[in-house]
Amino acid sequence: MTENKKVNASNEQEVKRETLTTRQGHPVMDNQNIRTIGNRGPATLENYHFIEKISHFDREEVPERVVHARGSGAFGYFETYGKVGDEPVEKYTRAKVFSGAGKKTPLMVRFSTVAGAKDSPETARDPRGFAVKMYTEDGNWDLVGNNLKIFFIRDAMKFPDMIHAFKADPASNVPNPQRMFDFVSRTPEATHMITFLFSPWGIPATYRHMQGSGVNTYKWVNEKGEAVLVKYHWEPKQGIRNLTQEEANAIQAKNVGHATQDLYEAIERGEYPEWELFVQIMTDDYHPELDFDPLDDTKLWPEDQFPWLPVGRMVLDRNPVDFHAEIEQAAFGTGVLVDGMDFSDDKMLQGRTFSYSDTQRYRVGANYLSLPVNAPKAPVRTNQHRGQMDIRNPKESGEDPHINYEPSMLGGYKEENKENRAPHHPLYNATAMSAPIDRPNNYGQAGHTYRSLDDWERDELIKNLSEALAICDNRIQDAMIYHFKQADEDYGRRVKEGIEQVMYEIQEMKKENQLPGRESGKSKFGQGT
Ligand code: HEM
Numbered sequence: 001m002t003e004n005k006k007v008n009a010s011n012e013q014e015v016k017r018e019t020l021t022t023r024q025g026h027p028v029m030d031n032q033n034i035r036t037i038g039n040r041g042p043a044t045l046e047n048y049h050f051i052e053k054i055s056h057f058d059r060e061e062v063p064e065r066v067v068h069a070r071g072s073g074a075f076g077y078f079e080t081y082g083k084v085g086d087e088p089v090e091k092y093t094r095a096k097v098f099s100g101a102g103k104k105t106p107l108m109v110r111f112s113t114v115a116g117a118k119d120s121p122e123t124a125r126d127p128r129g130f131a132v133k134m135y136t137e138d139g140n141w142d143l144v145g146n147n148l149k150i151f152f153i154r155d156a157m158k159f160p161d162m163i164h165a166f167k168a169d170p171a172s173n174v175p176n177p178q179r180m181f182d183f184v185s186r187t188p189e190a191t192h193m194i195t196f197l198f199s200p201w202g203i204p205a206t207y208r209h210m211q212g213s214g215v216n217t218y219k220w221v222n223e224k225g226e227a228v229l230v231k232y233h234w235e236p237k238q239g240i241r242n243l244t245q246e247e248a249n250a251i252q253a254k255n256v257g258h259a260t261q262d263l264y265e266a267i268e269r270g271e272y273p274e275w276e277l278f279v280q281i282m283t284d285d286y287h288p289e290l291d292f293d294p295l296d297d298t299k300l301w302p303e304d305q306f307p308w309l310p311v312g313r314m315v316l317d318r319n320p321v322d323f324h325a326e327i328e329q330a331a332f333g334t335g336v337l338v339d340g341m342d343f344s345d346d347k348m349l350q351g352r353t354f355s356y357s358d359t360q361r362y363r364v365g366a367n368y369l370s371l372p373v374n375a376p377k378a379p380v381r382t383n384q385h386r387g388q389m390d391i392r393n394p395k396e397s398g399e400d401p402h403i404n405y406e407p408s409m410l411g412g413y414k415e416e417n418k419e420n421r422a423p424h425h426p427l428y429n430a431t432a433m434s435a436p437i438d439r440p441n442n443y444g445q446a447g448h449t450y451r452s453l454d455d456w457e458r459d460e461l462i463k464n465l466s467e468a469l470a471i472c473d474n475r476i477q478d479a480m481i482y483h484f485k486q487a488d489e490d491y492g493r494r495v496k497e498g499i500e501q502v503m504y505e506i507q508e509m510k511k512e513n514q515l516p517g518r519e520s521g522k523s524k525f526g527q528g529t
Contacts, residue, residue, distance in 0.1 A: 022049055023056070062328065063363050064118040067163055068129045071112030072207070072260035073327040074267055076316035077104040078134055084279060085309035092228055092281060093220035094421070095340030097136040098311055107134040108373065109316060110330050111207040111263070115166045122259040123248040125202040125464070130212030130234060131332040132314070135377040142336035143232055144356070147204055148197070149213040151297045152190040154437065156351015162187075178472040185479035189298045191487055192446040198468070199453055199461040203248045205241035206262040208273040216297050216334065216349035219284065219342035225422035229282040229294060229344055231301055233308060234275040244460050245467075264319055272317040278308035284344070284426075292441045295346040299445055326373045331360040342424050347437075365389055381413045446487035466498025470506060 020028040026049075034043050034050045043050075065071075082101030083089050089098040097105050112129035113122060128147040133140060153162055165183035168175045184190045196202065204210035212234030219227040243251070251258050266273060280301045282294055292299045320326040333356030334349055343349055360368045366387040368374055383404045385392065394401060403412030453461065465484075469477050477499055485492025 022052060024052075065112075065363065066359060067114050068112040068131075069118045070116050070120050070122065071110050071129060071327065072263055072323075073108060073110035073320060073330060074263060074316040075106070075108045075318040075320070075326075076272070076314060078107050078132075078277070078312055078314045079104050080312040081310060084281070084311050085307070089311060090222065092222055092230075093340040094223050095136075095141070095220070095338050096138050097134055097141060097338065098340075105134050105136050106377065107132055107314065108326070108330065109133075109314075110327060110332065111210075111259070115163070119256070121252045121256040123203060123243070123252040123256075125197060125245070125248075127197065127202075128204055128207065128210055130210070131330075132212075132234075133330065133332055133336075133374075136338055137378055138338040138340075139378045140336050140374075140376045141338045141341070142332040142334070143214050144332045144334050144352075145212050145214045145232065145234070147210040147212060148193065148201065149211075149215060149231075149233065149300055150193055150196070151215055151348065152184070152193045153187060153348070154189055154296045154298050155347050156355075158187070159348075159351065159355075177468045178476065181469060181472050181476045181480060185476050185483070188442040188483055188486075189296075189440060191443055191483045192298050192449060194465075195446050195449050195461065195487070195491075198464040199457045200242035200244055201457070202464075203243040203245070204259075205243050205247075207259045208238050208263060208266060209236055209241035211235055211240060212275065216352070217295050217344040217346045218337070218349070219344050219424070220279075220281070221340055221342050221424040223422060225424045227284050227342060227424045227426070229284050231280045231306075233278045233280070234314065235278060237274040237276065237313075242457075245464055263316075267316060267319045272315050274316075275314045276310055277312045277314060278310055280306040280308060282306055291439060291444060293437050293439045295344055296437060296440075297346060297348050298442070300449075325371070329364050329368070329371050330373045331356070331364055331368050331371075333357050333360070339421055345426075367391065383413070443483070443486040446483075447491065450488045450491045462494045462498050465495050466502045469495070470499050470502035 020031060022028060028049060031049075035047045036043050045051075078097065080089070080098045080101065080103050082099060082103070084092060084098075097103075110129065110131045112131070113120065113124050113126045114129065115126055116124050129145075130147055131142065131144045133142050153159065162183060164170070165179045169179060184194060214232035217229050217231055220230045221227045255261065263273070280303075282301065287294050294301065333353065335353040335357060337343070343353065364371070367389045369380075370389070370391050381399075383406060385404060400411040403410055406413055406415070450458065450461075465480075469480055472480075481492050481496045481499075483492075484495050
């Protein structure tokens with residue numbers, strides 16, 4: 001018996017444990033020592049168990065999400081109220097997930113930050129992702145939202161540039177806010193989102209204490225095929241809590257995963273977080289009475305004109321059993337709608353809808369929809385088979401093994417009868433073009449949001465912007481001050497003064513020329529003693 005085996009034998013527990021096997025089902029006789037020529041010699045190539053073990057390890061990670069890489073998630077259910085406000089929900093949508101008061105639909109949620117890598121701090125000033133996948137009786141419905149209700153840009157064409165600017169410098173890999181403000185200063189429609197992001201709303205205290213929003217505009221379609229525009233909002237029953245930069249720094253000094261930990265531990269304790277789902281509804285037209293385009297996702301729909309109507313609630317009551325299988329490989333997309341829902345002409349929504357499943361075919365694989373977390377609980381009867389990791393069990397599927405095409409007179413699947421579900425037919429009569437929308441109104445709501453903040457939130461906003469902008473090129477500073485002034489004169493003036501103050505303080509600190517840390521370790525190592 002080798003030394004290692006002797007040690008293991010003496011540590012043997014009383015507990016009855018199953019035998020470790022290889023992935024081929026063979027019992028593993030030695031999981032500590034590779035096979036060598038003599039006990040000091042070179043390794044042999046036929047070490048099947050070792051080579052399988054190490055080569056599987058080499059492939060353990062899938063690529064992280066290109067955005068929203070850092071996240072955590074949980075499972076639970078959605079319970080519909082069966083009505084929207086005081087009206088029957090069927091007036092607006094035939095989606096079964098909303099019909100029948102008290103009906104529960106299982107779901108999973110993934111919360112995330114946006115710009116950081118997979119293990120980056122969860123205290124980042126960054127929007128938070130709020131993606132919900134409902135396993136409805138009519139197939140899956142994904143509502144891929146954020147905590148904030150608006151976005152930086154209104155055209156999908158700009159998204160890759162925006163994300164490049166928000167991530168670390170491609171040469172040095174150093175995060176640098178100047179890159180972000182360089183982009184934003186040339187993107188006036190971002191002024192509203194920047195106002196939220198640099199206020200305490202840019203650092204939610206935990207995932208349990210933040211709102212969620214679909215951000216983009218969708219459609220609801222009723223039995224007659226009539227559509228309305230709809231926006232979705234999640235309101236946390238736990239209340240809303242945000243952090244100042246100082247509070248976030250203190251948490252980050254001790255814990256880079258506080259939000260994941262908070263969610264996981266709350267659910268383990270049986271404190272199940274809950275959100276109420278509200279919708280805002282608008283007729284599907286140009287709305288000339290508004291000073292903005294309702295399909296512009298940099299805008300809020302004013303609550304006094306478009307009230308928040310409750311439609312149901314969501315409870316999270318189960319943690320993942322395996323993070324990789326159930327959360328990392330989860331795949332959400334804005335194209336994943338059920339009957340009774342449709343896309344609006346929101347240009348961001350349209351651009352997003354291609355991107356999600358495209359990245360998931362690369363990130364997870366062509367058959368990503370077969371994984372338990374992504375597979376619908378409604379029956380799947382498709383001819384889209386084969387590809388790598390096709391895990392169907394043809395014997396159990398009950399499919400006609402000969403007919404993998406449609407239409408057919410011999411068998412296989414048939415299309416749904418159209419008459420059962422009146423289609424929604426939007427009508428277009430316009431010239432194809434690449435052009436910005438009318439009514440951009442880039443500053444009006446930004447100014448209103450600035451004035452609506454509590455005093456401590458506004459002070460925090462000015463401080464955070466001043467500190468971030470103080471290290472930027474002065475052309476970027478001037479452009480940003482201009483945008484804030486357009487939103488509100490006081491806003492621009494205070495940021496300008498704040499930047500000047502921080503720049504002065506930086507100059508003073510530079511005079512002291514301090515390096516971090518203390519001098520240490522001189523001549524103690526590397527002397528061969
Ligand atoms: C994740 C693209 C805008 C919310 C992602 C991913 C891509 C992407 C490629 C990674 C998906 C994956 O690997 O599974 C885009 C594009 C956008 C856009 C092209 C604009 C044109 C938005 C907006 C929101 C949003 C406006 C908020 C409403 C999310 C969320 C995730 C995500 C929450 C993480 C989903 C998860 O937890 O797996 N986005 N996105 N995105 N996006 Fe977007």
